[in-house]
Amino acid sequence: MADSNGPEAKLEALLDIINSSAHQAIAEYKKTGHGVPSADATTFHPLDLTTDTLALKKAIRLLEGAYHQLISILAPPQHTVMNFVFNYNWACTDVALRARLADVLDQHPEGLSVDKLAEAVDLDKVKTARVLRALTLMGCFKEVERDVFANNRLSLILKSTNNTGYYARLHSQDVAKYAGVVYETMVDAEFSRSHEIDKAPRVFASRKECIKVNQYEMMEDDDKKRVVCTVSSSSDGSQCFVQAFHRAMLGQSDMLGASAVLHHYPWNDILSVVDIGSGIGAFSTPLAKMYPHLRITHHDLPKVMVLARNAWERNAPEALLDGRVEFIPIDFLQDVPVVGKDVYYLRHIIHNWPDAEATTILRNIRKAMGPNCRVLIHDCVIFHTFQKPGVGTKGMSVAPEPMFPNFGAGSHNTYQTDLTMWFTFNSKERTLEELEIIGAAAGLALTQVYDLVDTMLVELRIAQS
Numbered sequence: 001m002a003d004s005n006g007p008e009a010k011l012e013a014l015l016d017i018i019n020s021s022a023h024q025a026i027a028e029y030k031k032t033g034h035g036v037p038s039a040d041a042t043t044f045h046p047l048d049l050t051t052d053t054l055a056l057k058k059a060i061r062l063l064e065g066a067y068h069q070l071i072s073i074l075a076p077p078q079h080t081v082m083n084f085v086f087n088y089n090w091a092c093t094d095v096a097l098r099a100r101l102a103d104v105l106d107q108h109p110e111g112l113s114v115d116k117l118a119e120a121v122d123l124d125k126v127k128t129a130r131v132l133r134a135l136t137l138m139g140c141f142k143e144v145e146r147d148v149f150a151n152n153r154l155s156l157i158l159k160s161t162n163n164t165g166y167y168a169r170l171h172s173q174d175v176a177k178y179a180g181v182v183y184e185t186m187v188d189a190e191f192s193r194s195h196e197i198d199k200a201p202r203v204f205a206s207r208k209e210c211i212k213v214n215q216y217e218m219m220e221d222d223d224k225k226r227v228v229c230t231v232s233s234s235s236d237g238s239q240c241f242v243q244a245f246h247r248a249m250l251g252q253s254d255m256l257g258a259s260a261v262l263h264h265y266p267w268n269d270i271l272s273v274v275d276i277g278s279g280i281g282a283f284s285t286p287l288a289k290m291y292p293h294l295r296i297t298h299h300d301l302p303k304v305m306v307l308a309r310n311a312w313e314r315n316a317p318e319a320l321l322d323g324r325v326e327f328i329p330i331d332f333l334q335d336v337p338v339v340g341k342d343v344y345y346l347r348h349i350i351h352n353w354p355d356a357e358a359t360t361i362l363r364n365i366r367k368a369m370g371p372n373c374r375v376l377i378h379d380c381v382i383f384h385t386f387q388k389p390g391v392g393t394k395g396m397s398v399a400p401e402p403m404f405p406n407f408g409a410g411s412h413n414t415y416q417t418d419l420t421m422w423f424t425f426n427s428k429e430r431t432l433e434e435l436e437i438i439g440a441a442a443g444l445a446l447t448q449v450y451d452l453v454d455t456m457l458v459e460l461r462i463a464q465s
Helices: 007-030 054-074 077-085 089-099 101-106 114-121 125-137 163-179 182-187 201-209 215-220 241-256 258-262 284-290 302-315 317-321 355-368 408-425 432-441
Strands: 142-145 148-150 272-276 295-300 325-329 343-347 374-379 444-451 456-462
Touching (some): 089 125, 089 163, 114 125, 163 201, 163 408, 241 258, 241 408, 272 284, 284 295, 284 302, 284 317, 295 302, 302 325, 343 355, 355 432
Parallel strands (some): 272 295, 295 325
Antiparallel strands (some): 374 456
């Protein structure tokens, strides 16, 4: 009789998870009435464009985690380890983004020969073909005839009009440079033991190129235009850094499925929200449209508030006319937010900062809170592969055995985002325990966790003495 806990039984269990989670994902697509997506589709599936894909993302988390765990067991270790590093998809994606290959192909839905495509973007045709072949292998673009390429559902993300494409470019063009010096920073006498923001790999890489290193100061340099151009001086021309950065942040939210928070928190039970570090309103604009009873306060730096008001005038002028939205500039490291609101919301803010600064932000919010107020930290949350027996997970989902409890590669986005924060700001995504510690230092206690797959919504209230 086969051992029910033996290696073969665990492989069979992983296969069962792969099969069941794939069928769950198929069912989510079919619920839309549009069937499942096709590899050859040249348009987005309706589910790709909705703000609530939580059920689909939960199925994909299981599917990816179980598949990668299975292949890491069955494939030779040489194969698996080399797959970690033998991967230049990021570089090929960068070429496609910067050359705007998807934009050109969008004008030729039937496909375009690589000769004409390369001519249109002024690149060598042989090298362009090699880039496209590598991406096509991964399902991005499609080869409709030999050396004739067309867009598909994946390559549409790389169009210059897509926010996630901006986020991809931020990584392929900038974060990739920072990643390239990580080991150097870990052995450098000045950088190795520091967790301060000015000792991030980004700073180390920027010093080597003799360019400005404070990303936030860069945004402040041009008072007249309120924007600056990208720090890279490239042959494809410069683009406004602030505009690109804000679009990249919108793309990050799309990639992480952060808009699920609009559907999976009891917004009907509250009256007022303060969006701290609001940017131009990526979270609060759809929130105001879905819940018109809410009164919303935006807090960010003065110049960002100007951009935010302009964005609201374009995208949600009715909320401005109704007086439901206000824009109050603050520096959240120095200033106390508006007092006595129901919810103080921080999306992708706390993870930007080391513990000391993160605690300062929360302390300033605590000063503004009344007895029934709450803080919502919306970030990725780290959950270790090993969990001690009998230790609770405080609301976070745990993968079924024999998967890693944190879903393994199904949590890829969370752990890669953690590395992005290290490379860029010397900051991090935190565990629940770490969030509890900085919350307690600010007089706050964790009360609830909402699992949104790639991100978590962590609710804190005033700690009871």
